[in-house]
Amino acid sequence: MSQSDDLEPFRALLGATGVLTEPGMIRPYCRDHRELMEGATPAVLRPRTVEEVQGLVRLARSGGFGLVPQGGNTGYVGGATPEPGRRQCVVSLERMARIRSVDPLGFTLACDAGTILAEAQAAAAGHGLFLPLSLGSEGSCRLGGNIGTNAGGLQVLRYGMTRDLVLGIEAVLADGSLFSDMRHLRKNNIGIDLKQAFIGAEGALGIVTGVVLKLWPAQAHRATAWLQLAADAPVPEIAATVRRETADLASTFELISAASLALVGEMRGADPGLQAGPGGAVLLELQSSSARIPLEEVLLGTLEELLERGFLEDAVLAQSEAQRRAMWTIRETIPEAEKHAGGSVKHDIAVPVSRIADFLERGGALLAERLPGVRLSFYGHVGDGNIHYNLVVPPGEDRLAFTRAIEAGIAHDLYALAAELGGSFSAEYGIGRFKRDLLARYSDETRLALLAGVKNAFDPDGVMNAGIWFAQDR
Amino acid sequence: MSQSDDLEPFRALLGATGVLTEPGMIRPYCRDHRELMEGATPAVLRPRTVEEVQGLVRLARSGGFGLVPQGGNTGYVGGATPEPGRRQCVVSLERMARIRSVDPLGFTLACDAGTILAEAQAAAAGHGLFLPLSLGSEGSCRLGGNIGTNAGGLQVLRYGMTRDLVLGIEAVLADGSLFSDMRHLRKNNIGIDLKQAFIGAEGALGIVTGVVLKLWPAQAHRATAWLQLAADAPVPEIAATVRRETADLASTFELISAASLALVGEMRGADPGLQAGPGGAVLLELQSSSARIPLEEVLLGTLEELLERGFLEDAVLAQSEAQRRAMWTIRETIPEAEKHAGGSVKHDIAVPVSRIADFLERGGALLAERLPGVRLSFYGHVGDGNIHYNLVVPPGEDRLAFTRAIEAGIAHDLYALAAELGGSFSAEYGIGRFKRDLLARYSDETRLALLAGVKNAFDPDGVMNAGIWFAQDR
Numbered sequence: 001m002s003q004s005d006d007l008e009p010f011r012a013l014l015g016a017t018g019v020l021t022e023p024g025m026i027r028p029y030c031r032d033h034r035e036l037m038e039g040a041t042p043a044v045l046r047p048r049t050v051e052e053v054q055g056l057v058r059l060a061r062s063g064g065f066g067l068v069p070q071g072g073n074t075g076y077v078g079g080a081t082p083e084p085g086r087r088q089c090v091v092s093l094e095r096m097a098r099i100r101s102v103d104p105l106g107f108t109l110a111c112d113a114g115t116i117l118a119e120a121q122a123a124a125a126g127h128g129l130f131l132p133l134s135l136g137s138e139g140s141c142r143l144g145g146n147i148g149t150n151a152g153g154l155q156v157l158r159y160g161m162t163r164d165l166v167l168g169i170e171a172v173l174a175d176g177s178l179f180s181d182m183r184h185l186r187k188n189n190i191g192i193d194l195k196q197a198f199i200g201a202e203g204a205l206g207i208v209t210g211v212v213l214k215l216w217p218a219q220a221h222r223a224t225a226w227l228q229l230a231a232d233a234p235v236p237e238i239a240a241t242v243r244r245e246t247a248d249l250a251s252t253f254e255l256i257s258a259a260s261l262a263l264v265g266e267m268r269g270a271d272p273g274l275q276a277g278p279g280g281a282v283l284l285e286l287q288s289s290s291a292r293i294p295l296e297e298v299l300l301g302t303l304e305e306l307l308e309r310g311f312l313e314d315a316v317l318a319q320s321e322a323q324r325r326a327m328w329t330i331r332e333t334i335p336e337a338e339k340h341a342g343g344s345v346k347h348d349i350a351v352p353v354s355r356i357a358d359f360l361e362r363g364g365a366l367l368a369e370r371l372p373g374v375r376l377s378f379y380g381h382v383g384d385g386n387i388h389y390n391l392v393v394p395p396g397e398d399r400l401a402f403t404r405a406i407e408a409g410i411a412h413d414l415y416a417l418a419a420e421l422g423g424s425f426s427a428e429y430g431i432g433r434f435k436r437d438l439l440a441r442y443s444d445e446t447r448l449a450l451l452a453g454v455k456n457a458f459d460p461d462g463v464m465n466a467g468i469w470f471a472q473d474r
Numbered sequence: 475m476s477q478s479d480d481l482e483p484f485r486a487l488l489g490a491t492g493v494l495t496e497p498g499m500i501r502p503y504c505r506d507h508r509e510l511m512e513g514a515t516p517a518v519l520r521p522r523t524v525e526e527v528q529g530l531v532r533l534a535r536s537g538g539f540g541l542v543p544q545g546g547n548t549g550y551v552g553g554a555t556p557e558p559g560r561r562q563c564v565v566s567l568e569r570m571a572r573i574r575s576v577d578p579l580g581f582t583l584a585c586d587a588g589t590i591l592a593e594a595q596a597a598a599a600g601h602g603l604f605l606p607l608s609l610g611s612e613g614s615c616r617l618g619g620n621i622g623t624n625a626g627g628l629q630v631l632r633y634g635m636t637r638d639l640v641l642g643i644e645a646v647l648a649d650g651s652l653f654s655d656m657r658h659l660r661k662n663n664i665g666i667d668l669k670q671a672f673i674g675a676e677g678a679l680g681i682v683t684g685v686v687l688k689l690w691p692a693q694a695h696r697a698t699a700w701l702q703l704a705a706d707a708p709v710p711e712i713a714a715t716v717r718r719e720t721a722d723l724a725s726t727f728e729l730i731s732a733a734s735l736a737l738v739g740e741m742r743g744a745d746p747g748l749q750a751g752p753g754g755a756v757l758l759e760l761q762s763s764s765a766r767i768p769l770e771e772v773l774l775g776t777l778e779e780l781l782e783r784g785f786l787e788d789a790v791l792a793q794s795e796a797q798r799r800a801m802w803t804i805r806e807t808i809p810e811a812e813k814h815a816g817g818s819v820k821h822d823i824a825v826p827v828s829r830i831a832d833f834l835e836r837g838g839a840l841l842a843e844r845l846p847g848v849r850l851s852f853y854g855h856v857g858d859g860n861i862h863y864n865l866v867v868p869p870g871e872d873r874l875a876f877t878r879a880i881e882a883g884i885a886h887d888l889y890a891l892a893a894e895l896g897g898s899f900s901a902e903y904g905i906g907r908f909k910r911d912l913l914a915r916y917s918d919e920t921r922l923a924l925l926a927g928v929k930n931a932f933d934p935d936g937v938m939n940a941g942i943w944f945a946q947d948r
Contacts, residue, residue: 105710105828106859107717150663161661163670164638177920184826186858187635187901189624189674190913191943194924196637196670200663217718236579243581244691247723247762288721292775298766352658354580384660385580427661439664446651450668453931457924469665 006063007043010089013055018095020044029090032081033074036403037433041068041082044090050170050178050209056091057207057463058176065089066466069203071114071145074137076346079149079202079432083467091207093144099123100210107215108167108184113144113208120213129215130289132159132251136332144208150200152428154331157383158251158287159216161428162199168212169195171205174459182212197454202430203465205458217289219251223299224286224318226327229279233311236354239383241309242284245302249293252285253383254331260377263337263392264330272330277313283331334379343399344377344390345406349418350427353385362417363389370410386427389414415442436471480537481517484563487529492569494518503564506555507548510877511907515542515556518564524644524652524683530565531681531937532650539563540940543677545588545619548611550820551906553623553676557941565681567618573597574684581689582641582658587618587682594687603689604763606633606725610806618682624674626902628805631857632725632761633690635902636673642686643669645679648933656686671928676904677939679932691763693725697773698760698792700801703753707785710828713857715783716758719776723767726759727857728805734851737811737866738804746804751787757805759798808853817873818851818864819880823892824901827859836891837863844884860901863888889916910945 010019020026021043030039042065047053060067066088070080082088093114100110104127111120117138124131135141135153145151147169151162159165168182181195198208229235235255242250258276265272274281288295296317303315318324338344351359360378367376375392391410393402415425415438425438440448451469458464462473484493494500495517504513516539521527534541540562544554556562567588574584578601585594591612598605609615609627619625621643625636633639642656655669672682703709709729716724732750739746748755762769770791777789792798812818825833834852841850849866865884867876889899889912899912914922925943932938936947 103826103828105714106826107714108826150667152661152663156660160638163667164634173920173924179920179924180918181921183898184896185824185898185901186630186827187626187824187855187860188898189626189900189902189904190898190917191905191925192671192675192679192928193624193637193673194921194928196673197666197928199667199670201666205666216722217714240579240581240691244763245766247764247767248690249721289718290721290772292719292772293721293767298764301766350659350661352577352580352582353660354577381661386661422658424657424659424662424664426663427659428663430663431665443664444654446647446653447655447668450647450653450931451665454666454668454671454928457927457931 009059009063010043010045010056013059014045014047014052018046018048020046029070029073029092030082032078034076036400037078037081039081040084041088041090044092046092046095048095050172053091053172053207053209054176054178057172057174060089061461061463067091067207067463068465069093069144069148069207071142071148072116072137072140074141075145075149075432076429077432077434079430079468080145081433083433086467088466093142096209102127102129103184104129106184108212109215110168110182110210110212111143113142113147113211115143117141117143117146124215125218128218130218131213131215133162133165136335143211147199147208147211148202149430152381152384152386154254154381155251156381157253158248163196165214166195166199166211167214169198169208170210171198171208173206174461174463179206182210184212197458200430202432202468204455204468206464219287219289221288221291221293221295222285222324223295224324224327225284225299225303226274226316227282227284227306228275228277228313228315229282230311230313231278233279235356235382238282238306238311239353241306242302245305246286246298249286249288249295249298250284251287252283254283255379255382256281256283256331256334257378259375260334260379261330263341263377264333267333267337267340273326274316274330283327334377338377338390338392342393342395344392345403347389347411347414348427348429349387349389349414349423349425350385351418351421351423355421355423356382356385356387359387359417359421359423363414366410366413366417431469433467436469439469483533483537484517484519484530487533488519488521488526492520492522494520503544503547503566504556506552508550510874511552511555513555514558515562515564518566520566520569522569524646527565527646527681527683528650528652531646531648534563535935535937541565541681541937542939543567543618543622543681545616545622546590546611546614548615549619549623549906550903551908553904553906553942554619555907557907560941562940567616570683576601576603577658578603580658582686583689584642584656584684584686585617587616587621587685589617591615591617591620598689599692602692604692605687605689607636607639610809617685621673621682621685622676623904626855626858626860628728628855629725630855631727632722637670639688640669640673640685641688643672643682644684645672645682647680648935648937653680656684658686671932674904676906676942678929678942680938693761693763695762695765695767695769696759696798697769698798698801699758699773699777700748700790701756701758702749702751702787702789703756704785704787705752707753709830709856712756712780712785713827715780716776719779720760720772723760723762723769723772724758725761726757728757729853729856730755730757730805730808731852733849734808734853735804737815737851738807741807741811741814747800748790748804757801808851812851812864812866816867816869818866819877819885821863821885821888822901822903823861823863823888823897823899824859825892825895825897829895829897830856830859830861832895833861833891833897837888840884840887840891905943907941910943913943
């Protein structure tokens with residue numbers, strides 16, 4: 001039977017538009033977002049219903065295909081990219097993007113896993129509610145992918161990671177059966193909370209088809225400031241002071257290095273209009289659903305305290321939505337500015353919040369010694385201990401070659417430093433296919449055996465996204 | 475070899491005081507908190523270190539003993555009670571109660587799993603920090619038990635369940651190996667988050683020996699009120715209004731029925747000093763770490779809005795710490811007042827917040843029809859959709875006989891009603907040995923198979939707390 005005949009049952013199930021095989025059509029699904037890996041697939045499957053997902057899983061088993069679930073394909077670690085040689089069909093959830101319900105009194109939203117994050121945000125907003133998950137890719141990433149990677153983003157400080165927002169999950173398992181746990185409950189203690197296993201599992205335990213998310217009241221009131229940090233400003237102490245003085249109404253505390261700010265200026269060909277202090281800059285935002293909170297006064301008082309303690313050189317309060325947008329745009333365009341400068345090699349570091357200064361100091365010394373000419377762009381969610389620590393590709397150097405050299409070299413020293421400080425080589429991106437070696441290096445045998453054991457409990461034949469976590473099947 | 479000889483290796487490992495066998499000594503460990511089950515054990519093992527836990531697990535395996543981990547033995551579902559006939563040693567963590575570290579900048583606390591919750595709270599407070607987990611039993615329950623049951627309690631509304639507070643876990647597995655994940659990280663995406671499996675697992679996957687918890691800044695500022703609800707007051711809408719108008723600074727929203735309040739009065743032999751309205755009463759508390767938030771104004775404004783909309787008959791603002799304590803004492807003594815009245819049969823119901831009124835109305839009709847004379851005491855964390863729906867044992871009736879009759883009868887109708895409304899038969903107590911039949915009834919085969927599969931991945935020989943979840947080993 002030829003390969004195309006193998007796909008006939010899928011066409012019968014999903015219709016002609018549900019099975020893509022034309023090379024030009026499937027290429028975008030086969031390539032990871034950062035264009036570091038060119039995958040290969042016999043077909044991209046595009047189900048429209050949960051039943052179709054169940055059917056295609058059964059067909060894949062009987063036809064000997066593996067499956068790679070894919071949402072918006074915006075991941076950074078190759079977790080949704082089919083591996084050449086594995087005969088994996090991509091299962092794109094893009095045609096399952098229905099908002100199922102919004103409950104304004106229960107503060108919940110239920111939707112298909114293929115829903116684009118921004119559309120879920122908009123559905124919540126339409127009911128006077130707020131979905132706090134917010135990422136640079138929110139206009140194209142899909143909730144199933146957010147769940148698979150336990151996405152973090154720009155408002156974790158106050159609202160938590162994706163895990164903290166998930167109340168319910170529905171997923172098709174490797175045998176085609178349905179795990180249905182679409183609860184709208186904040187409390188439900190009935191043994192192991194199995195749905196937790198799918199969060200961060202990068203599609204290796206099943207195909208998530210539906211999700212129930214926690215919502216908040218609409219955050220109609222905001223106060224935003226741009227902080228210029230003094231030399232040697234103690235970032236963890238500033239973050240702690242902000243938490244305390246704002247009663248944890250601070251939703252964003254983003255450190256932006258002077259170098260990252262400079263990259264934004266270079267891309268624009270103009271001064272970005274805001275300066276970093278010697279210690280860098282911080283984008284700080286407070287949110288409130290209540291007009292009864294004097295948010296601007298709270299922010300001003302907090303900034304005054306930070307200024308008095310000598311932590312800041314200056315601070316700028318956004319006086320209008322346009323000024324606020326200008327501050328946010330700087331933060332949001334850093335990845336693009338790195339790309340404009342020739343690309344970057346990204347390190348998604350986490351350390352305990354109290355060790356951030358240690359990491360920055362010792363990481364900087366490492367770079368200065370080993371790669372003196374290379375530009376460092378660091379920024380990120382330091383309120384959560386998460387630093388995006390990126391090395392800009394030097395002018396004239398080949399991006400892929402530079403990436404490989406860094407990842408085979410100094411990256412390991414940076415990860416070792418993070419580990420020494422109690423940190424992690426993957427704060428929010430995940431493992432996928434790019435960090436398999438790091439997972440092996442920084443896990444003991446007990447962890448790896450449990451990981452393989454849980455995988456085996458859900459997917460004994462390795463149908464789901466084989467190749468992530470482990471290069472060789474365990 | 476006699477039974478006592480079998481225990482010699484444990485004595486050699488743990489010392490004489492580490493192995494209790496004298497009937498009078500072991501009885502408190504064998505009986506569940508509600509005195510519904512009288513268990514039996516060859517010995518109570520009391521390790522002092524993680525290494526001793528590893529050693530005793532290996533000895534138990536080779537000696538053919540099962541193990542039942544136990545913290546403060548304050549659970550409500552017999553999850554820590556050794557079953558007669560199973561030859562299970564109790565492993566009490568009471569001698570592993572050390573605070574390991576507190577990080578005031580990172581907002582974390584690490585401690586042994588045997589630490590009493592109140593002592594962990596105090597350790598946090600000693601550093602100007604706040605551990606929000608708060609339960610009636612906090613003076614005697616231990617953190618390992620809180621993790622095993624994913625404890626909820628009185629401040630879930632703002633801070634979440636135990637799961638939401640856990641950053642790191644250390645646990646001894648059934649083969650004696652150590653799962654060590656004592657991270658102080660808010661973000662760490664490295665495949666399945668295995669530690670989640672232990673949270674709510676009631677000791678069936680391993681013996682949790684250590685934990686890292688998230689802390690908050692000390693909540694030095696509080697505003698507390700007692701709300702008298704109008705007839706047919708829409709509780710979900712009141713809770714939603716409170717969330718919005720207080721900017722989610724509300725940490726407690728506890729509904730107290732007039733009947734529960736009356737029981738408190740009867741126990742005291744005096745009017746409790748605060749009245750319920752026709753719709754019952756609500757204990758509402760706001761917390762803030764910042765003096766910059768005008769907390770009392772926020773609360774007053776919120777109450778005014780609720781009064782204007784006709785939801786309240788009246789509201790009393792606590793004007794002093796003594797008044798605040800008086801309000802809290804009423805809420806906290808309800809379980810004792812039920813006991814004083816002869817005991818109660820407890821139903822730990824969860825429904826989506828927006829369905830609370832439906833549950834109360836239809837549940838009340840069921841009771842009126844089927845058990846017209848029986849007193850209902852309901853109260854609880856309705857801001858989270860959790861209602862403690864308790865039937866008071868009628869005067870003169872035998873408590874255990876009444877309990878069995880209710881649990882074989884109307885309890886099933888109440889659980890069926892909760893399920894119909896998208897709810898759960900166990901919001902925060904867990905399954906243990908008392909709710910095994912309910913787990914089977916309200917789970918489909920997919921869920922049960924996954925539960926058994928995960929259990930098998932962690933504990934293939936069923937050493938850990940056999941008998942919970944499943945009456946027969948799967």
